[in-house]
Amino acid sequence: MSVLASRLSRIKPSPTIAVTSKARELKAAGRDVIGLGAGEPDFDTPDHIKEAAIAAIRAGDTKYTAVDGTPALKNAIVAKFKRDNGLDYKPEQITVGTGGKQVLYNALMATLDPGDEVIIPAPYWVSYPDMVLLAEGEPVIVPCHQNNGFKLMAEDLEKAITPKTKWVILNSPSNPTGSAYSWEDMKALTDVLKRHPHVWVMTDDMYEKLVYDGFEFCTPAQVEPALYDRTLTVNGVSKAYCMTGWRIGYAAGPVELIKAIAKVQSQSTSNPSSISQAASVAALEGPEDFIASNNEVFKARRDLVVEALNKCPGLSCHRPEGAFYVFPSCAGVIGKRTPDGKVIETDEDFVTYLLEAEGVAVVQGSAFGLAPYFRISYATSTEALAEACRRIHRACEALS
Numbered sequence: 001m002s003v004l005a006s007r008l009s010r011i012k013p014s015p016t017i018a019v020t021s022k023a024r025e026l027k028a029a030g031r032d033v034i035g036l037g038a039g040e041p042d043f044d045t046p047d048h049i050k051e052a053a054i055a056a057i058r059a060g061d062t063k064y065t066a067v068d069g070t071p072a073l074k075n076a077i078v079a080k081f082k083r084d085n086g087l088d089y090k091p092e093q094i095t096v097g098t099g100g101k102q103v104l105y106n107a108l109m110a111t112l113d114p115g116d117e118v119i120i121p122a123p124y125w126v127s128y129p130d131m132v133l134l135a136e137g138e139p140v141i142v143p144c145h146q147n148n149g150f151k152l153m154a155e156d157l158e159k160a161i162t163p164k165t166k167w168v169i170l171n172s173p174s175n176p177t178g179s180a181y182s183w184e185d186m187k188a189l190t191d192v193l194k195r196h197p198h199v200w201v202m203t204d205d206m207y208e209k210l211v212y213d214g215f216e217f218c219t220p221a222q223v224e225p226a227l228y229d230r231t232l233t234v235n236g237v238s239k240a241y242c243m244t245g246w247r248i249g250y251a252a253g254p255v256e257l258i259k260a261i262a263k264v265q266s267q268s269t270s271n272p273s274s275i276s277q278a279a280s281v282a283a284l285e286g287p288e289d290f291i292a293s294n295n296e297v298f299k300a301r302r303d304l305v306v307e308a309l310n311k312c313p314g315l316s317c318h319r320p321e322g323a324f325y326v327f328p329s330c331a332g333v334i335g336k337r338t339p340d341g342k343v344i345e346t347d348e349d350f351v352t353y354l355l356e357a358e359g360v361a362v363v364q365g366s367a368f369g370l371a372p373y374f375r376i377s378y379a380t381s382t383e384a385l386a387e388a389c390r391r392i393h394r395a396c397e398a399l400s
């Protein structure tokens with residue numbers, strides 16, 4: 001009898017972490033590799049946030065805290081939702097976890113019974129389907145096409161809803177496409193959801209602040225107040241505040257759900273790091289001008305990459321509204337042959353070719369539920385990006 005639970009055979013390790021590790025290994029072995037796989041800003045955490053963490057250590061903030069967040073952090077999160085999203089929450093409607101990832105995972109563990117369905121628009125963040133499977137739910141994947149900006153269409157959402165639907169997961173701006181829902185886009189979805197009162201909304205707003213060209217972010221409970229009582233609004237400090245390593249994410253929602261999430265957390269990890277929580281208070285309450293200057297850099301990189309990729313034979317790249325990803329189609333290289341005679345049959349073949357021939361590490365679209373595409377994270381230096389684009393261009397030209 002295997003020591004491993006059968007539950008585990010339903011899931012796979014994170015493919016994005018796998019690509020990042022492979023690129024790291026090749027680099028360690030002396031290969032010249034440009035890693036465009038990692039989903040984290042290359043900017044350092046701002047000093048005022050680091051200083052708050054140091055002060056917390058000195059002040060002896062080094063003990064267990066309340067399981068789902070300190071009162072100070074919950075108050076800062078309440079203020080954030082009011083200020084940025086016009087949403088009113090009380091501290092007991094807030095939960096804090098070890099990254100947005102843990103909050104999403106705990107929410108699914110706390111709510112899914114075997115057979116419950118979760119609607120996940122594809123391309124999706126790699127962890128959603130596997131988290132649903134671990135919680136013994138059933139992911140219902142709804143493809144979202146490039147000609148709709150990779151966004152979920154109201155009629156496709158309507159068709160995917162069944163009596164077993166527990167949640168729909170929305171993610172705007174999206175990992176992996178960077179697509180973001182305007183107020184009108186979101187209203188079309190919330191109008192559908194309003195008609196199906198048994199469906200709950202899990203909105204992953206992790207990239208809220210990373211939007212370009214004056215795009216205005218919105219979140220479902222703000223667009224449709226009737227959904228407030230069945231929406232879990234998930235957010236975190238990882239991306240906007242350059243704090244991926246600090247591991248703080250949070251969510252707001254109905255008290256019963258928030259208590260259930262805390263119950264799961266109380267029997268697994270307990271509180272997130274006390275020091276990271278203190279740093280997150282400084283992040284949420286402090287100046288945000290660095291976000292605007294980081295966004296200028298991100299926007300310039302996005303434009304550089306989109307323009308360069310659209311010049312590569314066989315590739316076509318949609319210009320997204322936010323996050324730090326682009327999701328180009330590689331349909332035009334499928335069926336072509338590499339210089340050493342291999343036929344590119346899938347997007348996975350194409351990314352393997354890019355890594356082996358040119359040392360550029362990207363992630364295949366099939367890992368995110370839509371092929372043939374690949375994801376580039378442009379959260380890396382502009383020089384490295386420009387060089388990666390030159391290499392991708394050369395690799396595409398070398399195909400016959």
Ligand SMILES: Cc1ncc(COP(=O)(O)O)c(C=O)c1O
Binds near residue numbers: 039101248
């Ligand atoms: C869409 C999305 N949601 C959630 C997360 C998890 O964020 P955290 O690092 O706070 O756990 C990520 C991180 O890559 C993400 O891209």
